[in-house]
Structures are given as C-alpha cells and as structure tokens.
Amino acid sequence: MARIVVVGSGFGGVEAVRRLGQLGVCERHECLLVSPGRRFVYTPFIPMIVSGRYGLSDVVFSVEGFARRHGFSVIDDVVVGIDPSHVALRGGERLDYDYAVVAAGASPAYYNVSGAERHSVVPYSPEEALKLRETVLGGVESIVIVGAGFVGVELAGELSWLRESQGLGFSVVLIDMMEWPLELLGNKLASIKARKVLERIGVRLLLGRRVKSVDERGVVLDNRERVGADVVVWVAGLHGPRMSVPKASRDAKGFLRVDKALRVEGLGGRVYAVGDAARLEARPGCMALKMAREAIRSARVAAANILLSLYGLGPEEEYEPRITNCTPQVGLSIGPETGIVALGRTVAMESNMMNYYHERMRRIYRRLLEGGD
Numbered sequence: 001m002a003r004i005v006v007v008g009s010g011f012g013g014v015e016a017v018r019r020l021g022q023l024g025v026c027e028r029h030e031c032l033l034v035s036p037g038r039r040f041v042y043t044p045f046i047p048m049i050v051s052g053r054y055g056l057s058d059v060v061f062s063v064e065g066f067a068r069r070h071g072f073s074v075i076d077d078v079v080v081g082i083d084p085s086h087v088a089l090r091g092g093e094r095l096d097y098d099y100a101v102v103a104a105g106a107s108p109a110y111y112n113v114s115g116a117e118r119h120s121v122v123p124y125s126p127e128e129a130l131k132l133r134e135t136v137l138g139g140v141e142s143i144v145i146v147g148a149g150f151v152g153v154e155l156a157g158e159l160s161w162l163r164e165s166q167g168l169g170f171s172v173v174l175i176d177m178m179e180w181p182l183e184l185l186g187n188k189l190a191s192i193k194a195r196k197v198l199e200r201i202g203v204r205l206l207l208g209r210r211v212k213s214v215d216e217r218g219v220v221l222d223n224r225e226r227v228g229a230d231v232v233v234w235v236a237g238l239h240g241p242r243m244s245v246p247k248a249s250r251d252a253k254g255f256l257r258v259d260k261a262l263r264v265e266g267l268g269g270r271v272y273a274v275g276d277a278a279r280l281e282a283r284p285g286c287m288a289l290k291m292a293r294e295a296i297r298s299a300r301v302a303a304a305n306i307l308l309s310l311y312g313l314g315p316e317e318e319y320e321p322r323i324t325n326c327t328p329q330v331g332l333s334i335g336p337e338t339g340i341v342a343l344g345r346t347v348a349m350e351s352n353m354m355n356y357y358h359e360r361m362r363r364i365y366r367r368l369l370e371g372g373d
Contacts, residue, residue: 002029002098002310005087006072007079009035009063010043012103012275012295014369017063019303021070025310031072032095034087038064038076040369041126044292044358047151049129050136051158051165053336056126059362061369079104081244084268088244099270099306102256103299106238106276106290109253115214120146120234123155135231136162140170144219144229146211147236148176149184150332153194155233157334160201172203173227175219176236177210182340185328190340190348197334197350211236238290241277255279260318262302270309272302280321288321289330292361297322331357 004025006016017033020026042059049059067074075095081088082102087095108124110116123129136143136159143159145152156174163170174181180191181198198205210222218229240254248266251257256273257265258280264271275295280288288294298319305316323329326345331354333339339354 003032003096004029004306005032005034005095005097005100006103007034007082007087007100008103008105008277009033009038009040010103010105010275010295011292012105012277012299013101014040014063014066014365015296015299016101016103016274016303017067017070017072018368019300020306021072023303023307025303025307026071029098029310031070032075033063033067033072034075034077034079034089034095035063035067036076036078038062038074040365042362042365045362046123046126046129047154047158049126050123050133050155051162051335052133053158053161056130060126061366063369065371066369079243082267082271083246084271097270099309100272101299101302101306102241102264102271102273102277103275103295104241104243104277106240106255107242108234109237109239110234111236113211113214116146116211116234119214119216120232122234124151124235132231132233133162136168136170137166140230142171142173142218142229143231143233144173144175144227145233145235146175146214146219147234148174148178148181148205148207149235149237150182150330151235152176152233153181153198153334153340154332155235156198156203157201157339160203161335161337163202170230173206173229174198174203175206175209175211175221175227177208179208181205181207182342184325185330185342186325187328187342187345187348189346190328190342193348193350194334194340197338197340201335238276251279253279261305261316262298262319263305272305274298274302280319282321282324282326286321286324286326289323289325289328291323291330294321294323333358
C-alpha cells in the first residue's frame with residue numbers, strides 16, 4: 001500500500017484531494033492531507049475582510065469532513081521541509097511517502113528591503129486582514145500600500161470604500177516600482193482603466209518609484225522622498241513556499257521547479273507541485289499567473305499522474321498553463337461597485353462582474369466543503 005501526502009488545503013490542495021478521491025486512489029492506498037488549521041480560505045475575498053463586506057466565517061471553511069469523505073486523514077501541522085523520502089512537519093514528525101503533492105501556496109517577497117518585514121502589515125491571511133481593519137477603525141490618518149498588482153489594487157479599492165462608507169478621513173497611497181498599476185499583465189488598456197478608477201475613488205498613486213526602506217513612520221523611496229504613514233501594507237510580490245527543499249528544486253524566486261508533468265526537480269520524480277507553489281511556464285517568458293484556476297487545473301493533472309504512475313498505466317499527462325502573463329484572462333474588483341476585466345493583451349473593460357463571479361464561487365466552495373461534491 002502506497003502513501004500519498006497532499007501538502008496544503010487551498011484551491012490546489014482541495015482539488016488534489018477531490019480528484020484523488022474520485023479516482024479511487026484512496027480506497028486502496030493511504031492518503032494524508034497536511035492542513036494548517038484544517039481549513040480552506042477563500043483567498044479572493046481576503047481584501048473584503050478589511051472593508052467589512054465579508055467576515056472570517058464567510059471565507060474560512062473546515063476541510064475535515066470533506067477530506068474524510070474522499071478517503072483522507074487530516075494532519076493539523078505545517079510542512080517545513082521535503083526530501084526525496086520524507087515530509088518534515090513543524091511539530092517534529094517526519095512522514096515517509098510514496099507520492100506527494102505540494103500545494104502550499106506562496107509567501108510574501110520582501111526583496112531585502114530594509115524594515116519591510118518588521119514594519120509592514122501583510123494581509124495574506126484572514127486574521128491579518130481583520131487586524132488591519134481593526135487598526136484602521138481604531139483611527140489612522142494615512143495608509144501606504146506597497147504593490148500595485150492584483151492584491152494592492154483590490155485593497156486600495158476596499159479601503160477607499162471603507163473610508164467613504166464610514167465617513168473616515170484617512171488617505172490611501174499606492175506605490176509601485178512599475179509605471180502603471182497591473183503592469184505585469186501586459187495589458188495597457190487594463191492598466192489605464194485601473195488607474196482611472198483608482199484616481200476616481202481618491203487613491204493617490206506613486207508609480208515608477210521603488211521603496212528603499214520601511215520604518216515606523218512610513219516608507220522612504222529611491223529618490224529619498226519620505227512618504228509618511230500610520231500603516232504600511234506590503235503586497236509587493238510573492239516568493240515560493242517557506243520550506244526546506246534541495247537547491248535544485250527552487251528557482252531564483254523560491255518557487256518549485258517542475259517538469260511538464262509537474263514533477264519537482266531534485267526530489268526523485270514522485271513529488272508534484274501545483275498552483276502558487278510552482279514555477280509554471282507555458283513557454284520561455286510566459287509564466288502562469290498566480291490564479292485559483294491555474295491551481296485547480298494543475299492539481300487535476302498532478303492527481304491523474306499519480307494514478308498513472310501508481311498503476312503503470314502509461315506516460316504521464318503534461319500540464320499547459322492557460323492564464324499567463326502572455327495570455328491574461330483575469331478580473332478583479334475595486335470595491336463593491338466596479339472592477340477590471342482583462343482578456344489577452346489588448347481587451348479590457350471596467351466591470352463589476354468579478355464581485356458576482358467570486359460570490360458565486362465562494363458559495364460553491366462552501367457547499368463543496370460542507371457536504372456536497
């Protein structure tokens with residue numbers, strides 16, 4: 001009997017559990033899910049916790065029953081390392097495995113900016129988002145957001161809505177080293193529309209400026225200008241998962257290197273990485289965006305490849321990212337009333353559809369995890 005370990009219970013981890021269960025793998029083999037807190041977080045709505053449009057119970061769901069229905073046992077712990085034969089847990093246990101799926105997500109990237117980790121708020125978890133909300137409601141005059149990507153733009157929108165809905169007087173400043181918001185999409189029209197929306201709702205933009213340091217008084221830019229802030233929010237980018245792996249397994253940004261079948265390099269060919277944890281490349285220069293849909297699709301391929309390998313059923317499937325910086329198909333909300341949708345590199349529109357789309361998906365995941373498949 002083989003042992004299969006799934007690491008993480010976000011979009012990729014939940015899909016890996018679902019597919020392995022559906023394929024019947026866990027009827028004959030031991031399946032383990034390592035899930036910190038035994039929970040799934042609907043991450044697209046974390047910015048909405050800051051504004052108060054959603055609460056913790058709206059975005060955090062238990063995975064215990066879901067995993068059990070699919071033949072998995074759940075371990076409430078954090079994976080701190082993987083080698084070719086063991087998964088190391090923070091609590092000290094070492095799990096041997098035959099196959100593993102790493103769906104541990106990503107972590108904040110600080111780029112060696114002095115004081116960034118110590119003096120910034122990083123609202124990548126519901127709890128940190130709630131703390132940020134409480135801080136803002138407790139009375140602040142200025143908030144600086146570093147990073148004008150998806151999360152930074154969405155947070156700016158939610159904070160602006162909170163300010164208006166509560167009659168508060170704080171300022172919101174959005175800073176990025178790029179010349180335009182959402183520039184990494186490569187869709188200039190989307191960037192132009194996002195800038196117009198942000199300016200319309202009262203967000204001050206400081207673009208084309210690099211943050212050199214962060215302290216308790218705010219940030220210092222590369223031209224030595226100081227931007228004062230009561231709160232600095234750091235959402236300037238992502239790094240790979242914080243766990244020990246062989247050097248050959250990581251790229252320069254800490255993401256796990258995988259082949260076309262999603263097998264992690266340097267780990268013996270039986271460890272697969274999916275979603276945000278992995279470096280997923282369609283072709284040179286065209287990288288998969290860190291999106292839930294890519295995590296779900298890659299997890300399906302990893303689960304199928306475990307089945308193929310277990311029973312020697314033939315060559316493993318290859319994964320081809322669809323949503324990349326070369327072919328973006330994305331949408332984001334900027335507050336409750338509007339947002340941006342980008343299709344490819346030339347089509348973009350201002351639209352509120354993402355608020356409706358994500359609410360529909362949130363309800364689907366709630367039903368999935370609470371009892372229906």
